[in-house]
Amino acid sequence: MRALRTTLLLLICSLMLISCADVRAWERGYLAREEMAWDPDALESSLNDHIFFSKEASSGGNSAAGGGCGCN
Amino acid sequence: MKNSASRSIIALSSTALALPGIALADAPPTQSTISYKLSNYQEDDLARAEAPFGELERYDIDVHQFQLVSPLGRNMSVHVDANYESLSGASPWFTSLGLDGEPNVNLSGPSGISDRRTELSVGSRYYLENGSFAANIGYSEENDYRATYFGLNGEKHYNNDLTTVSAGLSYSSDEIFPTDAALFNRSIDEDKQSTSVFVSVSQIINQVSSFQSAFSFTEQSGFLSDPYKLRDIRPDDKTQLAWSNSYRKFFVAANAALHVNYRYYHDDFGISSHTSDLSWHQNLGRTFQLVPQLRYYSQSAADFFTNVDDFLNPTSEYQSSDYRLSAFGAVSGGFSVIADMGSWKATLTAERYLANDKYSAFDVSQPSTALVKYNRVSLGIDFQF
Numbered sequence: 001m002r003a004l005r006t007t008l009l010l011l012i013c014s015l016m017l018i019s020c021a022d023v024r025a026w027e028r029g030y031l032a033r034e035e036m037a038w039d040p041d042a043l044e045s046s047l048n049d050h051i052f053f054s055k056e057a058s059s060g061g062n063s064a065a066g067g068g069c070g071c072n
Numbered sequence: 073m074k075n076s077a078s079r080s081i082i083a084l085s086s087t088a089l090a091l092p093g094i095a096l097a098d099a100p101p102t103q104s105t106i107s108y109k110l111s112n113y114q115e116d117d118l119a120r121a122e123a124p125f126g127e128l129e130r131y132d133i134d135v136h137q138f139q140l141v142s143p144l145g146r147n148m149s150v151h152v153d154a155n156y157e158s159l160s161g162a163s164p165w166f167t168s169l170g171l172d173g174e175p176n177v178n179l180s181g182p183s184g185i186s187d188r189r190t191e192l193s194v195g196s197r198y199y200l201e202n203g204s205f206a207a208n209i210g211y212s213e214e215n216d217y218r219a220t221y222f223g224l225n226g227e228k229h230y231n232n233d234l235t236t237v238s239a240g241l242s243y244s245s246d247e248i249f250p251t252d253a254a255l256f257n258r259s260i261d262e263d264k265q266s267t268s269v270f271v272s273v274s275q276i277i278n279q280v281s282s283f284q285s286a287f288s289f290t291e292q293s294g295f296l297s298d299p300y301k302l303r304d305i306r307p308d309d310k311t312q313l314a315w316s317n318s319y320r321k322f323f324v325a326a327n328a329a330l331h332v333n334y335r336y337y338h339d340d341f342g343i344s345s346h347t348s349d350l351s352w353h354q355n356l357g358r359t360f361q362l363v364p365q366l367r368y369y370s371q372s373a374a375d376f377f378t379n380v381d382d383f384l385n386p387t388s389e390y391q392s393s394d395y396r397l398s399a400f401g402a403v404s405g406g407f408s409v410i411a412d413m414g415s416w417k418a419t420l421t422a423e424r425y426l427a428n429d430k431y432s433a434f435d436v437s438q439p440s441t442a443l444v445k446y447n448r449v450s451l452g453i454d455f456q457f
Contacts, residue, residue: 020234021278030280030322035329035353035361038274038284038318041419043109043137043452044408046153051113055427055444057371057396058337058345060268060288060314068246068266069189070217 098204098227100149100197104142109419109452111135115161116445118177123442124170127179130444131161150196153210157189164442166302166381167393175379177441180300189214195223203228219246225270236274238286243267250299264294272316281321288314297392303381304392312339329353342375343397346433363408370401372434379438398440401431406448419452 023031030036039045053059054071115130138154162179170176195208205226212219225240244266250258272286290312298304316335323330335347351365374397376390385391406423425446429439 020275022232023234023276023279025233027279028276030324031276031282031320033322033329035355036282036320036322038320040353041452043107043139044419044421044450047109047111047135047137047450051448052369055396055425055446056345056369056402057339057341057343057374058312058314058335058347058369060270060290060312060337061286061316061335068217068219068221068244068264069212070187070214070248 098199098202098229100143100147100199101141102143103456104140105454105456107137107139107141107452107454109135109137109450111137111448111450113446113448116447118179118442123177123179125178127162129161130179131159131163131185133157133159144196147199148196149199151194151208153191153193153195155189155191155212159188160186163300164393164395165300167379167441169380175439175441187215189217193221202233216249216251217246218249219244221245234276237271238274239269239271241267241269246294248295248299253299258299259295262295262299264292264296266290266292280324281319283320284316284318286316286318288312288316290314298394301392301394303383303385304394305387305390306376306392307341307390310339310341312337327355337371341397343371343373344434345369345371359412361408361410361412363410365406365408367404368401368431369404370431370433371399373397373399373436373438377438377440379440393440395440395442395444398429398438398443399432399434399436400427400429400440400443401433402427403431415456417452417454419450419454421448421450421452423448 034040049059050069050071054069111134113131113133113135115132117128117130120128134157136156139151141149141151144150162185164177165180167175167177189212191210191212193208193210195206197204197206203226205224207222207224209222210220221242221244223240223242225238227236227238229236246264246266248262248264249260252258253260268288268290270286270288272284274282274284276282292310292312294308296308296310297306314335314337316333319332321330322328329352331351331353333347333349337343337345337347347367347369349365349367351363354362356362374392376392377397378391378393379398381393382391402425404423404425406421408419408421411418425444425448427443427445429436429443
């Protein structure tokens with residue numbers, strides 16, 4: 001529970017530190033570029049997640065877990 | 073002139089909305105994309121000093137990945153993913169103390185392991201005016217393992233689409249039926265369940281940068297030990313927490329994008345970890361892109377990790393010599409070359425990964441043998457139609 005509290009506190013603090021501009025839809029050309037996506041290559045991300053899941057103890061993050069495998 | 077300007081704004085806005093960008097109002101894909109990626113993953117052999125007896129050759133895996141993403145009607149998209157892996161090699165079986173007082177590892181079997189994994193998942197996303205929701209189901213099968221899973225997630229945009237909140241859950245039911253169970257006195261048929269939830273917030277900071285923070289919680293229960301190790305007894309419950317942060321910035325003058333990611337992880341096996349990675353997506357004209365990337369990972373050891381198996385320990389006590397539960401650090405670097413020729417795109421990637429207890433950011437009271445080093449090479453093709 002202590003780790004959870006610390007994590008939530010850090011999350012709130014980091015969001016508060018960000019000052020955001022009002023960016024209109026037509027001003028989002030750079031943000032919409034493929035190389036600016038959170039995951040520009042879905043198969044590459046999926047492969048990396050699978051390898052790290054089978055060789056390291058950590059998993060999870062910005063999505064829910066998929067199915068397990070005998071690799072871990 | 074005014075009409076022309078309006079048309080330009082509309083065209084630019086439409087383009088921005090249609091492209092796979094971030095924190096923008098959702099729109100289904102306008103074209104279908106079929107993707108294929110072939111990868112070879114090769115672990116370095118162990119040194120004879122680390123494994124005095126038996127096999128030295130570790131995993132060699134070929135991976136085939138297929139994906140089809142297609143629009144369905146005006147407000148939906150569907151995706152089909154299929155993966156096929158074939159692997160051979162050997163993995164750590166047990167550890168012992170060598171004559172020099174250092175821990176040694178003994179790899180499985182004289183003939184090693186040979187296995188195949190096939191996975192199929194299908195999903196669909198429904199797009200609303202200011203959000204979307206999606207569902208997927210999947211099935212994965214190996215010679216000794218079966219997993220059936222599903223996931224649900226949704227996202228909603230706020231604040232003139234500057235802020236996106238996403239949330240989702242997934243569930244997986246897995247069955248383990250080790251090969252040669254009777255011969256090696258292994259468990260015959262075990263199962264485990266995993267439930268995972270996540271929530272994330274994405275925020276556009278300005279015209280060229282954005283930030284995402286996400287929190288995930290996973291609960292596993294059932295058989296969490298490794299049935300192929302001579303002595304591996306772990307708790308039958310595990311709670312995992314992960315906090316991920318991502319930052320993207322486009323450098324207009326350089327025509328390149330910077331990706332920065334960091335994740336903190338903790339579980340009740342006693343493992344904490346830090347993961348950070350950086351990549352630079354450099355455009356060269358309209359066709360080519362070069363992407364160098366660097367990753368650093370470090371974890372602490374599980375409470376019950378031992379680098380030398382103790383076979384006199386009562387079986388009521390948790391114990392594992394799995395190197396993945398030890399304290400270590402890992403550095404990896406890779407490079408991708410992408411050629412985008414309109415409806416065709418080709419991506420070539422090479423990566424080197426080195427794990428070592430000396431790279432650890434955490435205390436290493438029991439350094440593990442058999443930490444992994446590997447090379448990975450991938451070739452991907454995407455076709456839009």
